[in-house]
Amino acid sequence: MNLTLVRGDGIGPEIVDSAVKVLDKIANKYKHKVSYTSVLAGGCAIDECGFPLPQSTIDACLRSDSVLLGAVGGPKWDTLPGHLRPERALLGIRKELGLYANIRPVKLYKALSGRCPLRNTESFDIVIVRELIGGMYFGKSGRAFGEMGEEAFDTETYSALEIERIGRTAFEYAKKRRKKVTSVDKANVLESSRLWREVMHRLSREYPDIEYGDMLVDNAAMQLIRNPMQFDVIVTSNMFGDILSDEASQLTGSIGLLPSASLGDSKRAMYEPIHGSAPDITGKGIANPIATILSVAMMLSFTFRLEDEAKEIEDAVEAVLDEGFLTNDIGGELTTDEITEKILEKI
Numbered sequence: 001m002n003l004t005l006v007r008g009d010g011i012g013p014e015i016v017d018s019a020v021k022v023l024d025k026i027a028n029k030y031k032h033k034v035s036y037t038s039v040l041a042g043g044c045a046i047d048e049c050g051f052p053l054p055q056s057t058i059d060a061c062l063r064s065d066s067v068l069l070g071a072v073g074g075p076k077w078d079t080l081p082g083h084l085r086p087e088r089a090l091l092g093i094r095k096e097l098g099l100y101a102n103i104r105p106v107k108l109y110k111a112l113s114g115r116c117p118l119r120n121t122e123s124f125d126i127v128i129v130r131e132l133i134g135g136m137y138f139g140k141s142g143r144a145f146g147e148m149g150e151e152a153f154d155t156e157t158y159s160a161l162e163i164e165r166i167g168r169t170a171f172e173y174a175k176k177r178r179k180k181v182t183s184v185d186k187a188n189v190l191e192s193s194r195l196w197r198e199v200m201h202r203l204s205r206e207y208p209d210i211e212y213g214d215m216l217v218d219n220a221a222m223q224l225i226r227n228p229m230q231f232d233v234i235v236t237s238n239m240f241g242d243i244l245s246d247e248a249s250q251l252t253g254s255i256g257l258l259p260s261a262s263l264g265d266s267k268r269a270m271y272e273p274i275h276g277s278a279p280d281i282t283g284k285g286i287a288n289p290i291a292t293i294l295s296v297a298m299m300l301s302f303t304f305r306l307e308d309e310a311k312e313i314e315d316a317v318e319a320v321l322d323e324g325f326l327t328n329d330i331g332g333e334l335t336t337d338e339i340t341e342k343i344l345e346k347i
């Protein structure tokens with residue numbers, strides 16, 4: 001396995017280092033060879049070379065089998081103009097690698113059901129399939145002067161092809177699960193959402209065994225809290241997916257638990273926690289590394305088809321939580337290193 005590590009900013013280096021320890025232990029146990037190339041992206045790249053995504057980082061990502069990323073961004077770079085901000089690096093890697101599908105499993109662990117803010121919710125298991133390289137985050141944006149003075153605009157554009165490929169990812173994923181897809185849009189207001197809905201309807205006819213439904217995003221935000229158990233696979237646009245998955249993360253107890261896989265048409269993909277660089281806890285040694293460790297499990301399963309190895313990591317995490325070993329964000333006192341050690345002991 002030839003991996004590129006993008007540690008990034010804030011807690012990024014702390015959690016990536018934990019995940020690498022877990023990957024090394026699994027690789028050693030199952031006799032796989034892993035080589036790593038570390039590269040800069042985000043704020044650290046701005047400090048070092050003046051821009052967030054150096055070409056050498058893109059080249060390294062393109063040369064590797066997969067990318068493991070921590071997080072980018074932080075207050076130090078918040079006043080930079082949009083095109084120079086650390087977050088541009090993320091968007092750039094996703095675009096350069098053609099990673100249009102972001103898979104975000106959201107699962108409530110039994111051991112953490114008490115951390116779920118909903119009453120009488122003991123379990124749910126949702127996957128949010130978020131479109132990743134289109135829509136508002138990649139549309140035309142800018143500043144202007146209009147009748148009301150200074151203006152700014154961001155545009156949402158989706159082609160039928162972009163919608164179809166993310167839709168197909170969701171339907172195919174649902175086949176392996178509880179066979180239900182909910183497409184989330186804002187078709188009562190947005191033209192891009194009306195096309196989204198038309199394409200999803202066409203696609204749903206190719207998958208008669210999958211139960212399909214549409215939901216407006218405002219209702220989806222409400223339904224996630226009212227009854228998360230009703231969902232299996234949610235498919236949605238870049239921006240709606242970004243917001244809904246952060247909302248959903250809170251139902252699991254902490255955003256520090258949620259991994260993700262960003263996939264394209266090739267096997268090469270990027271794996272990263274859904275959370276950001278958490279500047280408020282950076283350097284304290286208390287970041288929860290589980291989201292990044294579970295991202296490694298997704299990488300072993302999705303890119304390398306190493307299902308036993310992936311499952312061993314997932315089981316180790318679950319066992320550690322079951323035994324009550326918890327970090328601060330989920331009501332415990334273990335440090336990043338201590339919980340990593342507990343997970344390593346289970347492998």
Ligand SMILES: NC(=O)c1ccc[n+]([C@@H]2O[C@H](COP(=O)([O-])OP(=O)(O)OC[C@H]3O[C@@H](n4cnc5c(N)ncnc54)[C@H](O)[C@@H]3O)[C@@H](O)[C@H]2O)c1
Binds near residue numbers: 071090255280281
């Ligand atoms: N993928 C990415 O790199 C990514 C994603 C989102 C935000 N960001 C950037 O991160 C910076 C901070 O953003 P934010 O504060 O809105 O979101 P954030 O996800 O970094 O933090 C939100 C809250 O969750 C907590 N948290 C996050 N990850 C945690 C973990 N692993 N363990 C324990 N607690 C954790 C933080 O301490 C904070 O209180 C910004 O610059 C933002 O642009 C980057």
